[in-house]
Amino acid sequence: MKRFSVSPPVAALILAIVLFLLSGFLPNSYGSNVDIAIAQATNIVRLAVFLGVIAAGQTLVIISGSEGIDLSAGSVVTLTAILTYVYVSGENDRVLIALLISLGVGAVIGMLNGIGVTFLKVSPFVMTLGMSGVVTGAIIVVNHGTVSGRIAPIMTRLIARPVSPSIPIPGAVVIWLIFGVLMWLLLERTAFGKNLFAIGVNRVTAKLSGVNVTWTNLATYSLAGALAGFGGFLLVGNTGVVHIQLGQPFLFPSIAAVAVGGTLLSGGKGSYWGTMAGAIVLTLITSLLTTMQMPDSVRRMVLGGTLLILISIYGRQRSLRL
Amino acid sequence: MKNRITWDFLMTRYPVFFPLVLLVLSVAINLYLQPNMFQLSTLNSNMRVFLPLILLTVGQAIVLIAGGIDISVGGIVSVVNTILATRVGLEGSSELMWQYVLISLLVGALAGAINGFFIAYLRLQPIITTYATSFLYAGFALFILPNPGGGIPSAIASVYRTSTPLSLPLAFYVIAILLLVWAYVSSTRYGKYLFAVGGKAEAAYETAVPVTLVQFSAYVISGFMAALAGIAITMLSGSGNADIGNPMTLNSITAVVIGGNAFSGGIGGVAGPILGAITLSVIQNIISFSHINTWWETLVKATIIVAALAAPGVINLFRRRRA
Numbered sequence: 001m002k003r004f005s006v007s008p009p010v011a012a013l014i015l016a017i018v019l020f021l022l023s024g025f026l027p028n029s030y031g032s033n034v035d036i037a038i039a040q041a042t043n044i045v046r047l048a049v050f051l052g053v054i055a056a057g058q059t060l061v062i063i064s065g066s067e068g069i070d071l072s073a074g075s076v077v078t079l080t081a082i083l084t085y086v087y088v089s090g091e092n093d094r095v096l097i098a099l100l101i102s103l104g105v106g107a108v109i110g111m112l113n114g115i116g117v118t119f120l121k122v123s124p125f126v127m128t129l130g131m132s133g134v135v136t137g138a139i140i141v142v143n144h145g146t147v148s149g150r151i152a153p154i155m156t157r158l159i160a161r162p163v164s165p166s167i168p169i170p171g172a173v174v175i176w177l178i179f180g181v182l183m184w185l186l187l188e189r190t191a192f193g194k195n196l197f198a199i200g201v202n203r204v205t206a207k208l209s210g211v212n213v214t215w216t217n218l219a220t221y222s223l224a225g226a227l228a229g230f231g232g233f234l235l236v237g238n239t240g241v242v243h244i245q246l247g248q249p250f251l252f253p254s255i256a257a258v259a260v261g262g263t264l265l266s267g268g269k270g271s272y273w274g275t276m277a278g279a280i281v282l283t284l285i286t287s288l289l290t291t292m293q294m295p296d297s298v299r300r301m302v303l304g305g306t307l308l309i310l311i312s313i314y315g316r317q318r319s320l321r322l
Numbered sequence: 323m324k325n326r327i328t329w330d331f332l333m334t335r336y337p338v339f340f341p342l343v344l345l346v347l348s349v350a351i352n353l354y355l356q357p358n359m360f361q362l363s364t365l366n367s368n369m370r371v372f373l374p375l376i377l378l379t380v381g382q383a384i385v386l387i388a389g390g391i392d393i394s395v396g397g398i399v400s401v402v403n404t405i406l407a408t409r410v411g412l413e414g415s416s417e418l419m420w421q422y423v424l425i426s427l428l429v430g431a432l433a434g435a436i437n438g439f440f441i442a443y444l445r446l447q448p449i450i451t452t453y454a455t456s457f458l459y460a461g462f463a464l465f466i467l468p469n470p471g472g473g474i475p476s477a478i479a480s481v482y483r484t485s486t487p488l489s490l491p492l493a494f495y496v497i498a499i500l501l502l503v504w505a506y507v508s509s510t511r512y513g514k515y516l517f518a519v520g521g522k523a524e525a526a527y528e529t530a531v532p533v534t535l536v537q538f539s540a541y542v543i544s545g546f547m548a549a550l551a552g553i554a555i556t557m558l559s560g561s562g563n564a565d566i567g568n569p570m571t572l573n574s575i576t577a578v579v580i581g582g583n584a585f586s587g588g589i590g591g592v593a594g595p596i597l598g599a600i601t602l603s604v605i606q607n608i609i610s611f612s613h614i615n616t617w618w619e620t621l622v623k624a625t626i627i628v629a630a631l632a633a634p635g636v637i638n639l640f641r642r643r644r645a
Binding site for chain 1: 391440444446447449450451453454455456457458459460461462463464465468564572575576579584585586617618619620621622623624625627628631632635636638639
């Protein structure tokens with residue numbers, strides 16, 4: 001008999017739908033009102049966009065293997081959100097340049113991580129953790145705790161509002177879908193993607209097969225930084241306000257989203273579709289716990305327990321006994 | 323040429339060499355800023371603040387040597403702190419205190435056993451598992467003590483704060499015991515197993531090392547050390563706060579790596595990480611004594627840490643260029 005198996009992204013998506021349907025039975029939920037249910041589902045997906053985009057860079061770095069991880073993503077998000085907020089200051093025609101600045105600054109920070117990891121052989125965990133401190137420190141030095149600025153109307157229009165009055169899908173979700181397709185193309189249809197998976201599986205064999213391991217690794221970290229920068233740009237377009245802790249709450253959930261989406265944390269195997277599904281599951285659970293009006297302590301415990309159950313289902317590593 | 327061999331020899335044979343250089347350097351700067359640093363009272367008041375992180379770092383080092391990572395340790399510290407602060411109370415007797423110290427150690431080991439069960443027996447990925455359990459533990463701590471408060475009898479707290487047997491800070495004796503125990507453990511078969519499992523778990527398994535049990539035990543030890551750190555920090559602060567352990571987790575990991583252990587496991591010891599933990603704490607001291615502008619503190623501290631982490635790599639890079 002063939003063993004029943006579902007790919008992790010599909011499993012995560014099914015889980016999200018089941019959880020959402022079950023949540024209808026909760027008090028003060030949507031109950032039997034379909035319109036409210038759809039509105040609620042749309043809203044959860046909209047919130048998941050930001051975690052999903054921030055987790056994109058994390059997915060790349062984790063696939064690259066050798067304990068690859070990016071703990072500076074949270075602070076990069078905060079930095080580029082603040083930069084966008086200050087630079088744009090309400091002007092529509094500055095938005096495009098702000099986007100380029102966000103991507104560029106993110107890429108530079110990512111490249112510094114990459115240099116530390118690739119050339120100085122610092123382990124990614126502590127390198128990016130240290131970089132996170134440096135970036136946070138730089139934000140504090142530059143803005144002294146207060147910033148003045150404003151996002152542009154066009155950002156709100158494109159990111160936070162529905163695409164058109166007749167189509168109640170927020171712009172952010174559309175952006176995310178396009179982004180998801182681009183990520184898929186990058187991972188599955190480019191030489192860089194092939195090289196990335198190759199160095200994730202085994203760096204020695206990758207090198208012997210002609211992959212430029214050093215360059216691929218450096219490019220991965222730079223790209224991850226740029227994607228976190230893009231996440232900051234999108235996030236501020238949705239929130240409309242900035243503060244020094246804006247990005248940090250997304251950091252570990254971004255790693256969790258990657259893991260829940262079935263990407264191996266040891267590298268070499270994974271997909272961005274999985275991360276997208278993981279981001280939706282995590283956002284769904286967090287927002288359900290918030291609507292259930294539990295004390296903060298119970299909420300944290302339930303979140304931890306749920307996460308444990310999730311990764312127990314399909315986050316398991318290969319058994320030692322072959 | 324001779325110089326090069328000496329450097330290689332030092333770096334490979336004595337992994338503690340570089341952390342020691344860092345420590346001496348940072349202590350020298352600290353001494354310049356705080357001339358009375360080596361007076362017994364100052365030394366003791368520094369060391370008693372450093373000790374909780376040192377204890378936590380030792381547990382983290384053992385997990386890292388065994389090829390794992392434990393980011394729930396801060397949560398365990400918080401749980402122990404809130405248990406002691408709520409169950410013993412400011413008016414509690416010393417018997418009650420010691421009773422709960424024992425219970426705390428059991429709770430810590432149990433929390434570590436939960437981590438170990440999921441990671442070693444269910445084979446979940448360590449970083450994400452302990453991230454999940456960190457919510458369990460931090461949430462539990464908050465459940466026990468929703469608002470900061472409670473406490474332990476001040477007479478017991480002062481035993482920790484002020485005892486200096488033979489004119490040496492209490493922390494020195496604790497560190498000496500840790501080093502002695504490690505010297506013994508690393509020479510036993512179990513010690514060899516720890517390194518084997520961290521180096522390459524599959525190969526260790528093929529050579530009949532009880533990999534699962536060794537991984538499990540590393541997390542139990544880490545939980546136990548986190549409980550010790552929790553007891554120490556409770557005696558230091560004298561009160562309870564459910565968020566007290568939170569900032570310590572990532573520091574303990576940084577301390578282990580500054581201490582010269584390989585992040586990927588299988589290499590290192592406990593002496594280096596202890597030096598790493600002291601170095602991190604001394605850097606914090608330097609920053610508060612150097613009267614730099616408050617706005618710059620985070621940046622300066624983080625830059626020093628990144629520089630310390632990158633230094634061995636930079637040195638190796640330049641040496642390779644010349645060769």
